[in-house]
Amino acid sequence: MQRAVERDLGAPPTPFGQWGRDRRDQRELRVRGLRRILVGAAAVPVMLVAAGCSSDSGSEDKAADSSTKSSASPSESPSPTVQAAVYKSLPEPCKVLAKKTLEDLVPEAKSGKKGTSDDASTRGSCSWSSLDSNGVKGSQFRWLSVSMLRFESDVTRGSGAKLAQDYFETQVQDARSVSGAKNTKSEPVAGVGDEATAVRYDLKKKEGSFKQETVVARAENVVVTLDYNGAGFAGEKAPSADTLNKLAQKAAKEVVAAVAKQNGGGDAGTPSSAPSKSASKSPSKSPSKSASSSPSKSAAKKS
Incomplete structure (x- = not known):
């Protein structure tokens, strides 16, 4: 009866107990692998987010630095002026x-x-x-x-x-x-x-x-x-x-x-x-x- 069951399940000609342990070990290995994949996949967005934050922060820093430099730079020189002439015409x-x-x-x-x-x-x-x-x-x-x-x-x-x-x-x-x-x-x-x-x-x-x-x-x-x-x-x-x-x-x-x-x-x-x-x-x-x-x-x- 045991052999019939083993053939029906497609299991190798090994004792059922050993096969179960192997299957369990395989499941554990698969679960561990899946966990590693999930952990790795989860880490990617975290890295991307971190990188994005770092990039945005740099842009903001550069913008702030540029703004500071702009505000610190001297304004354009005003157009030269001269006092207007008092007399505009001459008599006959x-x-x-x-x-x-x-x-x-x-x-x-x-x-x-x-x-x-x-x-x-x-x-x-x-x-x-x-x-x-x-x-x-x-x-x-x-x-x-x-x-x-x-x-x-x-x-x-x-x-x-x-x-x-x-x-x-x-x-x-x-x-x-x-x-x-x-x-x-x-x-x-x-x-x-x-x-x-x-x-x-x-x-x-x-x-x-x-x-x-x-x-x-x-x-x-x-x-x-x-x-x-x-x-x-x-x-x-x-x-x-x-x-x-x-x-x-x-x-x-x-x-x-x-x-x-x-x-x-x-x-x-x-x-x-x-x-x-x-x-x-x-x-x-x-x-x-x-x-x-x-x-x-x-x-x-x-x-």
Whole structure:
């Protein structure tokens, strides 16, 4: 009976007890193997999770480090700025002086001659010529020129006021160094713009001896150059340098006030203590006996 059972079960020809133990051992081996597989399989997700956590942690650390570096890095430099120019336009150059003033300086002038300009808001000039002829008793000649130059602020060059100050200083220096000038003197002028300088000298020409007065003034970002000269012809004595100087300074102050008024202002400021250079370059050509040409080079070119 036992053998029949063993054959039916397909067991080897061994005692039943031994076969059972072998089967049990095999089951235990299979169970142990399955446990090892399950344990190994369970370990894989744990490792993956651990690896994932480690990876995420590294990413977060890098992100945090990047954020820290970003916040610690200096911000972008702001765009450069420059102070805006105060004066935006210029007055009509032939109308900057009152009629009474013109009568004092150039009594025989009928009208002013406006200089050419490619931009009236940036530069302008006007000149007047006067010849008071007394026939054989001689004649008195006067010539007056006013020029204005306005500077805009520029981020690469500087503010309009600073550019005007540089030009002002150049103009004064030019007026002091006119070729052929004698007895050159210069002095600061009070109460005319932010800064002003008057330069006087004598200039000998074939038509006669000229007395030249140049007043250079700066009001904010505008430079005004006023040239005034006179001479006596045909035996007439030369005009007084002091008188010409006084008239020139009065006229320059009036022009500066006209610039301020044009831009909605009243008082054009007080002079500063800064030194200056000058706009009048050299006295212009002396007039012919008919007084058709102007004697000063200085202001005529500045328009």
